[in-house]
Amino acid sequence: MAKTKGVKIVTIGGGSSYTPELMEGFIKRYEELPIREIWLVDIEAGKEKLEIVGAMAQRQWDASPYDVKIHLTLDRREALKDADFVTTQFRVGLLNARVKDERIPNYYGMIGQETNGAGGMFKAFRTVPVILEIVEDMKELCPEAWLINFANPSGMVTEAVIRYGKWDRVMGLCNVPVMATMTEPKALGLEREDLIYKFxxxxxxxxxxxxxxxxxxxxxxxxxxxxxxxxxLPKNIHDIPFYKDQLEQMNMIPCGYHRYYYREEEMLKHGLEDYNTIGTRAQQVKQTEAELFELYKDPNLDHKPEQLQKRGGAYYSDAACETIASIYSNKETQIVVSTKNNGAVPDLPADCVVEVTAYIGAQGARNVAFGELPTAEKGWLQMMKSMELLTIEAAVTGDYGTALQAFISNPLVRSGDTAVKIMNELFVAHKKHLPQFAETIARLEAEGVTVQDEVARDLD
Incomplete structure (x- = not known):
């Protein structure tokens, strides 16, 4: 990237409610990341939100000392030409797809969650083919660009980019490590710089x-x-306490999402209570989103509103901005990223993607070696990685048997006929966004498979 001309950044999924936080992060870092132009890209179904948030983003820059132009487009290829950095924050099927991912498993008494269990696998099935299309466009239009991904499931999407897209200039990001390093020092009465972290x-x-x-x-x-x-915890994870004896035995702190595995019974009970009363997390987020976009319409609003903190992904965008600035200015900042293992976690192959602490600079991520995990955690890790690899393979090939293997190996999907029902209904529910499974879905529909949950069934 030529530093003399300034930086071109493209955000795919630019109509996201998180975009104002992304702009805030870029404005804060402008002196070390001199942006020339930003392109926000979305699809036809997201056009209205793109226009609202695009105007909001331009107001944020206009209120800053910097002259940066926001471009809006529905043409991804137009935006990608000569980009230096591409960030991805899209959701295939929009929030209605997430509602289906949560409600259909809940209907059968299993955990419905955006990135874990059955819902997480189907989010990967929808997202992986799209990210691979983006990578092919990047190879042609901006072959020197870095892809900074926080489209979920971020780790699996990043793995797909490297393994099947053959694109190594990529990092996946998550807000969960960021929140841990913000909260824990306060709990000790310390500052972030007083502690050393390894993830x-x-x-x-x-x-x-x-x-x-x-x-x-x-x-x-x-x-x-x-x-x-x-x-x-992020706003989307219910605070069921871990077992303290377990954490003391492993002498490590699990991420918040481990509650779905270590306290599955209690998390399921809470999830089903929401399902039967106020609605799943996705249904709640739809309301929050509506409120945010009403705020974004205000022509006098030129800064990120506090209400954005209600979203479960708060601080994703700030992590992305720091990662981009660290690459551009070769800062060697320590950031937790999803990247190729390269031996940092010896319990997994060197060529697979892991989430680890790394120093981020012009050459990408230099991982901090963590060492072998204790017995229980090693077992969990290897099982979950095998499930991820099967899920990604199914997303790429459209093979029903591989998808079934992934389902059966996922600890949050109890194996048996009920799991198959959930999987088949999710295929039918997401028909529009799973072209690689078209033959499978046609067969299932011919066999009479329909969505049982009334809310999910009524969503487009």
Whole structure:
């Protein structure tokens, strides 16, 4: 990238409610990341939101000291030409697809969640083919660009880009590590710079350890503090406490999403209560989104509103801005990213994607070695990675048997006829966004498979 002409950034899924936070992060870092132009890209179904948030983004820049132009387009290829950085934050099927991912498993008494269990696998089935199309466009139109992904499931999407897209200039991001490093120092009465962090695992399935600036392991001290105060969870995860004895035994802190695995019974109970009363998380987010976009319409609003913190992905965008600035200015900032393992986690192959602490600079990620995990966590990690690889393979090939293998191996999907019913109904429900499974879906429909949950069935 030529630093003399300034930086061109393209955001795919630009009509997202998170975009104002992305703009805030770029404005804050302009002196080290001199942006020339930003292109926000969306699809026809997202045109109205793109126009609303695009106007909001331009007001944010106009209120800053910097002259940056926001371009809006529904033509991805027009935007990608000569881009330096491409960020991806899209949701195939929009929020209605997430409602289906959550409600259909819930109907059968299983966990319905955006990135975990049955719903997470179907989000990957929809997202992986689209990200691979984006990569093919990038190879032609901006072959030197970096792809910074936070489209979920971020780890699987990043793995697909590297494994099947053959594109190594990519990093996946998540807000969960960011929130941990913001919350935990406060619980100890310290600042972030007073602690040293090491993360390892998979996206939404990692653990971390903490040391003080003298190198002393203080993980158990942090565990004690978290049990006394704020657990630092995103808004989309219900706060069921971990078992303290378990955390002390492993001497690591699991990410918030581990509650779905370590406390499945309680998380399922809470999820089903929401399903039967106020609606699933996706239904709640639709209301939050509507409120945010009403705020964004205000011609006098030129800064990120506080209500954005209600979204479960708060701080995703800020992590993306720091990653981009670190690559551009070769800052070697320590950031938690999904990237190729390269030996950082010896319990997994070197060529697969892991989520780890890394130093980010002009050459990408230099991973911090974590070392072998304890017995229980090693077993979990290897099982989950095999499930991810099967899910990605199914997303690419459209093979029903591979999808079934992924389902059966997922610990949040109890194997048997009910799991098959859930999978088949999700195929039919998402027919519009699963062209690679067209033959399978036609067969299922011919066999009379229909969606049983009334809300999910009525969504386009």
């Amino acid at each position: 390892a695992g998979l996206n939404h399935f990692h653990w971390h350890k903490v040391a003080d600036t003298k190198g002393n392991d203080i993980t158990k001290k942090v565990i004690d503090a978290l049990f006394e105060g704020d657990a630092g």
